Amino acid sequence: MSFFKRIALAAAVTVIAVGGAAAQEPAKIRIGTEGAYPPFNFLDASGELKGFDVDIAKALCTAMQAECEFVVQDWDGMIPALQAGKFDAIIASMSITEERLKQVDFTSKYYNTPPAIAVPKDSTLAGVTPEELGSLQLGAQSSTTHSNYAEEKFPDAALKLYPTAEEYKLDLASGRIDAAIDDVVVLSEWLATEEGACCKILGTLTPDPAINGPGAGIAIRQGETELKAKFDAAIEAIRADGTYKTINDAYFQFDVYGG
Amino acid sequence: MSDTTLPPPPAPARRWTTARIAGHGFMGFWILLAGVIGWAIFGDWDSGFLVQYAPRYLNGLTTTLQLVGLAMLFGALLSLPITWARLSSNRLVGALAFGWVYFFRGTPLLAQTFLVYYGAGTFRAEFEALGLWPFFRDAFFCAVFTFSLNTSAYQAEILAGSIRNVARGQREAAAALGLSRYVTMRKIVLPQAFIVSLRPYGNEIILMIKGSAIASIVTVFDLMGETRRIFSRTFDFEAYFWAAVLYLVMVELIRRLWDRIERHLTQHLVRRTDNEA
Amino acid sequence: MGELWSLLSYGPDGWGDEILAGTFVTVSLALATLPIGLVLGFLLALAKNSPEPSLRAAANIYTTVFRGLPELLTLFLVYFGGQMLLQAILAALGLPPVEVNSFVAGMIALSLVFSSYSSEVFLSAFKGITSGQYEGAGALGLSRAQTMRLVILPQLVRLALPGLSNLWLILMKETSLVSVIGLADVLRETGVAARVTREAFFFFAVACSIYLVLSIISSVGIGRLEAWARRGDFSR
The missing domain is CATH 3.40.190.10 (Periplasmic binding protein-like II)
Structure with a gap:
């Protein structure tokens, strides 16, 4: 039982002790x-x-x-x-x-769809293996399978987590991060736009069932x-x-x- | 005065007044809350949450301390010329310093952080030409930079206020004794200003510790950043509980330490008889 | 430069209307928080002033916690934790879920913080009122409620006003944190504009200017309020 569930249970018990009511179906x-x-x-x-x-x-x-x-x-x-x-x-x-x-x-x-890594067009990175990526600045959206993937598979990389995909795109375009990891479809869609013209797909990653599900x-x-x-x-x-x-x-x- | 118009003397037996009921109810709420949180955490101790994530918290704590330490240090250095400008009799210099202080105290730290962090991204070419890009590229440095500027404004206000606070008579007396302005400043004004500004400085450190949580929004893994990362992986609310504990402990430690320093430094102001009584 | 300013125009191409709407949200949030924070803070000050030790201790725990936690953390605790707790309670009662949106969560979190700071302001204002005032009111035969309303409160307001004004300015800045949990306030709207237009510096500078303008307007208002509160000093 998680921390929160216990708290919620305790609260619920307290309240039930006070009174109950009828259930209602959401419309x-x-x-x-x-x-x-x-x-x-x-x-x-x-x-x-x-x-x-x-x-x-x-x-x-x-x-x-x-x-x-x-x-x-x-x-x-x-x-x-x-x-x-x-x-x-x-x-x-x-x-x-x-x-x-x-x-x-x-x-x-x-x-x-599989994850992929995007880099600026002038990037010198050769491929998407942990060895080739080395200790780069890698951006991802937080709380995503992609951020988990980066954490597990590229432990040497300095991971930067962003609240939305928009922010890592901004930082990749300005060159603040060396690469970004996200769904291949999301990255391709962005690269086809004017803002995404800065960058290219470095390579697609092999999904890990334990991480990507x-x-x-x-x-x-x-x-x-x-x-x-x-x-x-x-x-x-x-x-x-x-x-x-x-x-x-x-x-x-x-x-x-x-x- | 007759006895009838005065409130009766405090009753020897403690009765159930409204205040007492409210107090017990309020206190009961805290005890209940502590009990439930304790049950939630220790009842689930086997999941090893803290054991697993303690290194993460420690990491975040170190980053927060570094961030606050560096910002306070650079802010203090920067506050000196600003204070000087603030107290200057030159109108223009004074106005510039006022503008600086007004801007940093009048806008949210979060907006300032965004301005520096995302703003720097738009000026990459310019920064590269100046060789400053490696500095502004890094989120941690951006945060240190913003926080230093921010606290420099607050610290300058504290310092300028306490120097103004030293009575004019002190200065005049020093002048009458033929002391130079430098000696007057160093031996008479600053020591007194230092004691006056001690408490606001302590508050500023506490405000900076709390404010530093904002760095987590621009990808810095400070205590708040690590906490959010842990929560995003576990969705376990315990993550926020431990962060709250760490922040509270940090703030309380500073507060107590400051009380002690203040008592030590103001010993000479306490009357002997008071001390012995 | 002219192109940049045109980004602020009103209408579908410019961001003027969005930013204005965001400014409205920012001000509304601060105004909605103020009364709750004041009332809670006043009650806390009464509690801390009380002869009852349990009440003092409980009030002190409250202020220690909410003055010690980063405002951002308090906001997350309320938004994520408080919301889940509330729904658990409602579900246990068989009631339909009530949405706690980011505005309400922000209002609650900021009220908690504001009240713990304002209680300190009220407390030191209480200390500025001598016991002679209570005794004088007692001698005039005023009841405790009357004493509070007619004698103590008017003086308290005057004594507390500078401290509270300062807290109001802080509150207005702190509303910006609520943008992190999705409230479309001025900072969030300018942030969206910054991302879309790639003019981050410009738009965040606009955001800062708006906060500055709000604080200047507040300062003017506060100045008048303080003059009003001090009016008795001059007419005497």
């Missing part, structure tokens, strides 16, 4: 997403949520015949906010990992098996009826679902 499914991780989820110029995750979420809601509502949440506080009931599911390219499974439940994956899934609170089953069924449904492929093709030239 619609609220979905938490970051809105700062293009092309998966981002806010467009008019402030509207767009991206692969968002479209998938909408398709899943249609398949479940549920009404959905999006809640934008900073990445750092994503899991605590789910646990706190700010929303009911996270659809934000969150990888299914052992560490997170201790806190939340996951549906089956809805996509899986089986791919990105939908996180829901522990024990909400009914919602999990609904989402799992909906993922299968949109995979089967071609909705998934339509969304996939709108964003990517290859299949992000992975093997």
Whole structure:
């Protein structure tokens, strides 16, 4: 039992001692997403949520015949906010990992792409092995599988953690860090833009199942098996009826679902 | 005065007054909280959270101490010319120093840190030409730089205030004795100003320790940075608890140390009879 | 340089409207925190002044904790911890979750910090009121509540005003921390603009200027307030 669960339990016991009340079913499914991780989820110029995750979420809601509502949440506080009931599911390219499974439940994956390393175009780095990278300044978004990957696989590198992907992009472009690690799709998307013109992909990394897990899934609170089953069924449904492929093709030239 | 208009003398037996009930309730809350936190941590001791992450915390603590130490030192050095300018009779010099102090005290430390850290990124070419890029490239140095400038403004205010505080008569008496301005400053004004400014200096160290947590937002792994990293991996709220304990201990240690120093330095101001009584 | 200034224009191309909205959020947060922090701080000062030792001790624990913790940490404790705790309690009661957004979390955290500092200000103001005032009020036959309201409070406000003014200026700066947990305040809005436009220095300088302007406006307001509180000194 974690520290927090014990505290919560103690609080709950105290309160139950005071009184109880009737349960209430949430009317619609609220979905938490970051809105700062293009092309998966981002806010467009008019402030509207767009991206692969968002479209998938909408398709899943249609398949479940549920009404959905999006809640934008900073990445750092994503899991605590789910646990706190700010929303009911996270659809934000969150990888299914052992560490997170201790806190939340996951549906089956809805996509899986490998991590990669981006460097400035004039970089002299030769490859992406720990030896080739050496003791460089490596940027990553904090609380991600990519930051964990960097910590485990490149112990010599000086790791810099940023709250959103935007910030490491800024520091990579200004040359403050030598390289950045993130999802290959996210990096490629950025490199194709004007801001990303500074940099290139150095190489794709081989995912480590222990760190990267089986791919990105939908996180829901522990024990909400009914919602999990609904989402799992909906993922299968949109995979089967071609909705998934339509969304996939709108964003990517290859299949992000992975093997 | 007749006895009837005065409040009755304190009752010998302690009754259950509102204050007493409130006090016991409030205290009970803290005891309950401490008990629950203790149960949460020691009941789950086997998970080895602290054992596993203690080196991380230690690492962060060292970085925080380095950050605060360097910033206080450079800030103190920088505060000297600013104080001089602040007390200068030259209008322009005084106005410049006032502007410096007003800017750093009037804007949030977080905004200043962003200004330096992300601002430096936009001026890379210029900094490279000056050979300063290796310095501004590093987040830790950026934080030391910002915090030094920030605390220099506060320290200058403390110093200038305490020098002004030394009574004019002291200066006049020194002049009457034919002491030079330098000797007056060194032997008469500064020692007194030092004692007056001691407490605000202690407060400034404490404010800097607390403010240094901001460095974690620009990728520095200080105590707060390490804590956030641990939390992001474990999602265990215990991570924040230990950080809170470490910060509280640091601040309390400084506070007590300062009380002791102050008592030691102001011994001569305490009346003998008071001391012996 | 002209291009830079056009970034501040109002409308879809400029960031003027976003930054203005952020400024509004910053000021609202500070204004929303102030009354809670003042009332809590006053109650804490009463507690610390109380003859009851348990009340004094409990109040001292409060101020030691919230004056010792970094404001950023207090904010995280409230935002992550407090929120989870609240939902656990609500769930145990069978009530639907209540969202604690970053504004509310910021308001609570800043109130905790503000009240522990303001209690010290009130406390030293209490010490500035001599016992003769209480005795005089007693001699006039005023009740304890009347004494507090008519005799002590007006003097207390005047004595505490400089300290509280200082705390208000600090509070306004500390609201910037709430941008870290996602509140769209002035610092967050300028930060977004800085990232999108790649003009970090310019936009953060704009943010700093806005805080400076806010503090200048506050200083003017405080000056008037202090003159008002001192009005009795002159008319005597």
